[in-house]
Structure formats: structure tokens, C-alpha cells
Amino acid sequence: MKRLVLIAMLSVGVLAKAQTFDAGGNGPAVAMDAVDRFNYLGKPVAHYGLGWYSEAMSIPPYMYMSGFAGIKLFTWGEARMIIDGSGKVGIGTLNPESKLHLQDGSVFIKTLRAGSNSEYPLISGTQAVNGTSGHAGIYLYEDGSGGFGQASGLAFKVSVNDASPATALLIKANGNIGIGTDTPNEKLSVNGKIRAKEIKVEATNWPDYVFEEGYKVGKLEELESYIKANKHLPDMPAAREIATNGLELGEMVRLQQQKIEELTLHLIDKDKALKKVELENTQLKAKQVEQDTAIKKMIERIDKIELKKP
Known part of the structure; x- marks a missing residue:
């Protein structure tokens, strides 16, 4: 017992x-x-x-x-x-x-997928985040920017092997997000390349006004003088400004569209002028043919008169 x-x-x-x-x-x-x-x-x-x-x-x-x-x-x-x-x-x-x-240790939380009896990981880690071998995990850090009574940001850190964790993504208290940078000054700051299928930028004041009656395109002579003096088109940022402040994609596309439409108006004007010149040339050629014919007939009459002389 x-x-x-x-x-x-x-x-x-x-x-x-x-x-x-x-x-x-x-x-x-x-x-x-x-x-x-x-x-x-x-x-x-x-x-x-x-x-x-x-x-x-x-x-x-x-x-x-x-x-x-x-x-x-x-x-x-x-x-x-x-x-x-x-x-x-x-x-x-x-x-x-x-x-x-x-x-x-690590945390492994599993949940049931809808319509299935199988469990799937919700949050998981395979090894401890500290060690001498390669390890996986999630690092969440307060970014240290907030003082007493102040809000701070949230840093997501990763590490390779036993190296010190490095910030991969940072969310500041003001909502700015940084990828590859600890100082995001915009809602999304990326220190690196971005690859996407499509990027949609909301824009206002699209330059359809260029085709409105009364829009002043400017003369090409004035444009040439401006380019020689400034080394860039009017209304477009200079190379130094782009290097310092970056390129605003939406505004740049708008300005380029404006220049394309202004160039289109210049081409239309030049096409009209060219057609006018072509018409004048055609008329001049016709007159030249008439004159040549008249001169030829006159020469023939003179030759006949000369032959009749004793």
C-alpha cells in the first residue's frame, strides 16, 4: 500500500x-x-x-x-x-x-487559424536573443528620447550572431517612422532603397491651367537667357537644393508635367509657324514656275523675231 x-x-x-x-x-x-x-x-x-x-x-x-x-x-x-x-x-x-x-528563453504563442483545427504561431522565437550562435528574436526598446512625463518612441532592434542589437525600425512619439535611421524627420524616413509594384502620390493643383486661355508660356529667347544664367529651368529646384532637401516626388512630377505642357504649346506654335513657312515656300515655288514659263515664252518670241531679220 x-x-x-x-x-x-x-x-x-x-x-x-x-x-x-x-x-x-x-x-x-x-x-x-x-x-x-x-x-x-x-x-x-x-x-x-x-x-x-x-x-x-x-x-x-x-x-x-x-x-x-x-x-x-x-x-x-x-x-x-x-x-x-x-x-x-x-x-x-x-x-x-x-x-x-x-x-x-523565448516565447511561443500559437493560435487557431479560422476554419482550421491546426495551430499556427502568433508570436514565436527559436533561440535566446543572447548567445554566441546565430539567434532570432524580437527586441523592443524605448528609444530614450522621453524625459519625465514625456512620451518616447519604440525601437525594433535586430542582431547578427553575437553582435550588439542595431535599430532596424523606429517609431517616434510624434508618429514618424524610421527604417535604417534613428532620426526620422518625416512620417516615413528610409535610409536605403525602396522597391514596390506601385506608388500612388496624392497631388493638387495639377497643371491643366497651362492650357487655359491667357496662360503666358514665355518666349524661347527669355527661356534661353534664364537657362544660361541659372543652369536650370524656371520654377525647378537647383541641384544644390535637391542635394540638401531631397526631392518631393509629387511636386516634382507636377512641375515636370507643367514643363511638358509648356513645351507642347511651344511645339504647337512652332508647328504653326513651320506650316506657314511651308505654305509660303509652296506659293513662291508656284510663282517661280510661272515666271520661268513666262521668261521662256518671251525668249522664244525674241528668237523668232531675230530669225525674220534680213
Whole structure:
């Protein structure tokens, strides 16, 4: 017959005696002990608590409450989890720094996909984020920009092998997002190349006004003088300005469209002028043919007159 030993420990420091009852078997196999104090990890201070053991286990697990009003859970003689006196929970650490502190491990959360009985990872990590081998994980950091009572940003960091984490993406308190940069000055600042199937830019004041009656295109002579003096088209930013401030895609496309439409008007005017010249040339050629014909006839008459002379 197996015997189970149950011992109750009073919270005032009064210890109850053990009670034994049979549950079948040939000897005590499992017991709960609140009478004896125990030490762990070589600490000189004895701890009161609850422990259970089995003859098949060389080191029994324990759960105890110590003088600092916390709870520790042990397996195989090692503390695995702690709830300290302030309510902080530590897994893998005996000194939790937050309400839930997980150390030397990763988190794997699985969820059911809609319409399926299979589980899929929601948040997962395959290795600890600190170590000498390649590792994966999620680093979330406060970016350190906020003082007392001030909002700060959120940094997502990654690392390669055992290198120090580097910021891959930063969300500032003002909503600006930086990829590859710690100082995003726009809603999205990217230090690198972007590849996309399509980019749509909202634009206003599209230059259809160029084709309105009364729009002054300007003379090409004036445009030539401006280009010689400034080395760029009117209304267009200079190279130095682009190098300093970057290129505003929407505004640049609008300005280029304006120049295309102005160039179209110049081409239309030049085409009209060219057709006028072509018409004049055609008329001149016709007159030239008439004159040549008249001169030829006149020469023929003169030749006949000369032949009739004695």
C-alpha cells in the first residue's frame, strides 16, 4: 500500500504533525511536508514551505514562501519561477525587473487559424536573443528620447550572431517612422532603397491651367537667357537644393508635367509657324514656275523675231 503523508503548516509559525493514510502500495511514495525546513543552492538560511517528493526522484521539487513574502517554484533543486513580494513574476530569473520577466528563453504563442483545427504561431522565437550562435528574436526598446512625463518612441532592434542589437525600425512619439535611421524627420524616413509594384502620390493643383486661355508660356529667347544664367529651368529646384532637401516626388512630377505642357504649346506654335513657312515656300515655288514659263515664252518670241531679220 502506498502511503500519502499530509502535513499542514500554520501561518503563525505553529507546525502541525504529519498524518498518514493508506492509498495503496508497498510504502510511502509521495508526501507533502510542511514541518521540516530545507536549504537550497547552499544558502545558509532555512526556508519554510511545501515540498513533495518521490522515491524515484533523487532531488524533490519544492514550492515555498520565504520571509520576503514571495513564492518560488523549484524542479530538480533549481528555482525555475518566482513571484516576488511586489507581484513581479520571473521565469528563468530570480530578480524580475517587470511584471513578467522571461530570461534565457523565448516565447511561443500559437493560435487557431479560422476554419482550421491546426495551430499556427502568433508570436514565436527559436533561440535566446543572447548567445554566441546565430539567434532570432524580437527586441523592443524605448528609444530614450522621453524625459519625465514625456512620451518616447519604440525601437525594433535586430542582431547578427553575437553582435550588439542595431535599430532596424523606429517609431517616434510624434508618429514618424524610421527604417535604417534613428532620426526620422518625416512620417516615413528610409535610409536605403525602396522597391514596390506601385506608388500612388496624392497631388493638387495639377497643371491643366497651362492650357487655359491667357496662360503666358514665355518666349524661347527669355527661356534661353534664364537657362544660361541659372543652369536650370524656371520654377525647378537647383541641384544644390535637391542635394540638401531631397526631392518631393509629387511636386516634382507636377512641375515636370507643367514643363511638358509648356513645351507642347511651344511645339504647337512652332508647328504653326513651320506650316506657314511651308505654305509660303509652296506659293513662291508656284510663282517661280510661272515666271520661268513666262521668261521662256518671251525668249522664244525674241528668237523668232531675230530669225525674220534680213
